């Protein structure tokens with residue numbers, strides 16, 4: 503009975519699109535005297551379980567920040583480790599397919615290793631018919647980089663400057679076929695966007711928490727959504 507009540511509350515006003523900054527893997531590992539790689543492995547598990555749960559509750563879009571354009575600054579060993587976790591994940595996307603989850607990637611994928619690009623293409627193709635949750639993985643993603651790419655495309659199109667509207671920009675972003683995020687979740691105790699979806703988040707609601715990403719559980723998503731339900735989105739109106 504209580505379970506039913508809890509679920510009912512969650513289903514009442516689900517955001518259409520939730521974006522998550524999956525942060526805190528390194529600190530989670532440090533707290534346990536483990537290498538940072540163990541934190542990234544645990545974070546990857548959390549991602550899978552949260553995506554499954556989001557699909558179960560009927561969410562339409564989930565966009566997760568997996569690797570930013572700034573994360574290349576990290577030691578090569580750590581970058582390689584993150585890319586290897588991604589490889590493992592992409593080799594095992596059958597489970598997602600079985601769950602009717604669509605997988606898409608956003609970011610500048612052109613600089614990634616060839617084998618990863620191939621795996622991404624395959625995962626996107628294999629899941630393209632899914633009708634459940636759409637998961638967007640932001641990889642080598644940066645909001646400013648995305649806007650630069652959009653501006654280049656717009657200029658190349660030869661459009662007259664006076665014809666450029668907000669829609670022109672939106673239509674040329676990596677997220678052109680995804681609605682703007684309603685709700686942005688950042689665990690790990692940081693209060694910033696770190697270059698995530700900076701154009702798209704103009705009117706998003708935010709939820710911050712000290713939980714480190716590997717410790718993030720479906721109940722935390724419930725808590726966040728409950729909070730979202732109490733927000734009054736005015737978009738500049740009254």
Ligand code: IPE
Pocket residue numbers: 524525526527528529530568569570573584690
């Ligand atoms: C997020 O966790 C994962 C990536 C940025 C790839 P971090 O690795 O940033 O973890 P902290 O912030 O150091 O704890």
Ligand code: IPE
Pocket residue numbers: 523524525526567568569570573692694696
């Ligand atoms: C943001 O986390 C990027 C991802 C979670 C992929 P960071 O750990 O890179 O962000 P900063 O450096 O704390 O702002």
Ligand code: MG
Pocket residue numbers: 525526527
């Ligand atoms: Mg971090």
